[in-house]
């Protein structure tokens with residue numbers, strides 16, 4: 001059984017600091033009913049109150065009231081939270097758990113390097129200096145591409161794997177397969193005759209490197225639906241991972257860059273095919289609420305952000321000829337689509353319209369797969385436990401494809417299927433729609 005933290009209890013000074021401190025009004029909504037507990041993956045795995053939403057809210061309230069010290073042990077309980085927000089969906093009292101947790105982490109980060117655990121500082125360093133820097137990220141994935149394409153990865157996963165120390169073998173098994181060329185297209189991506197409107201695509205940080213085919217499929221689908229598609233070259237990482245890790249300052253800097261970039265593009269909508277990024281961009285208004293120069297612009301920007309499935313489902317997409325995709329498909333609701341953006345029917349509407357596609361629902365399609373940004377690396381044990389439950393659920397459906405809408409989930413599921421020898425492919429919902437459109441041609 002895994003619990004949050006078992007190291008020394010380190011006192012880190014008084015409670016939450018800075019403008020991001022959790023709001024008492026948010027916390028007061030909790031009536032301690034416990035309806036959220038059975039939906040929480042970390043509570044399911046541990047059976048411990050302190051690893052449940054109610055327990056974590058209690059800890060945060062205690063720190064805010066000055067009754068509990070923010071020790072490393074306490075922060076360990078907060079850190080074991082996946083931020084999947086399943087508890088928010090279950091809560092009858094409307095407790096905004098996601099923002100409470102983000103605020104709590106941000107205000108701990110505001111205490112400076114001596115006021116927070118070293119791991120939090122390291123995580124923020126990686127996010128600022130690698131994930132938020134396209135050139136650094138491209139270099140790292142470029143090396144990964146050489147590693148995969150040279151065949152070295154297959155050798156290490158095959159014959160050489162047997163002689164490698166187990167720790168190294170396990171570590172390597174988390175490395176993604178980076179076989180395809182990155183998506184680097186910017187500017188105008190599609191310009192159909194008599195375009196119905198003009199939309200922009202967020203190309204993101206990791207997404208274009210790991211899943212270029214999702215961007216290609218998105219652009220083709222939007223083109224078929226009659227939309228001009230642009231990708232502003234100045235755009236960057238959305239800052240979702242930074243927000244989740246409590247680095248609100250870095251998230252705000254990235255949000256400002258994106259708002260300026262997409263404002264210049266003068267589009268009707270900003271479309272996102274990564275649920276985590278879309279959820280974060282829809283919250284730019286709140287993120288920049290204390291910035292007088294950006295608060296209003298951020299709100300206006302956020303209103304124009306849509307997930308690709310949300311946008312497509314609102315179009316007459318089934319009027320375009322659909323060809324058969326004869327596959328058994330199940331669907332994983334990305335947490336930041338189902339729980340954060342409250343979008344569940346749009347991806348199903350799209351999949352159910354595809355001729356020949358046989359849908360098999362999971363028992364718990366909206367339960368986290370354990371990816372949760374950097375969580376699979378920083379909380380590897382819990383991430384594996386959560387993933388194991390998901391793989392079992394998928395196995396019961398007999399599906400050969402799992403449709404999802406977030407690159408983090410795709411990576412986590414692919415790793416899980418590969419390590420457990422399951423023959424299931426992961427595809428974005430928009431890739432299946434694209435396959436259907438192409439089949440009709």
Ligand code: SF4
Pocket residue numbers: 039040041042043051052053056080081082083084085086087088097
């Ligand atoms: S966000 Fe997810 S992991 Fe965190 S407390 Fe809520 S349900 Fe549990």
Ligand code: SF4
Pocket residue numbers: 029030031032033034035036037053054057087090091092093094095
């Ligand atoms: S369901 Fe909502 S009100 Fe009930 S304990 Fe959980 S967070 Fe609190």
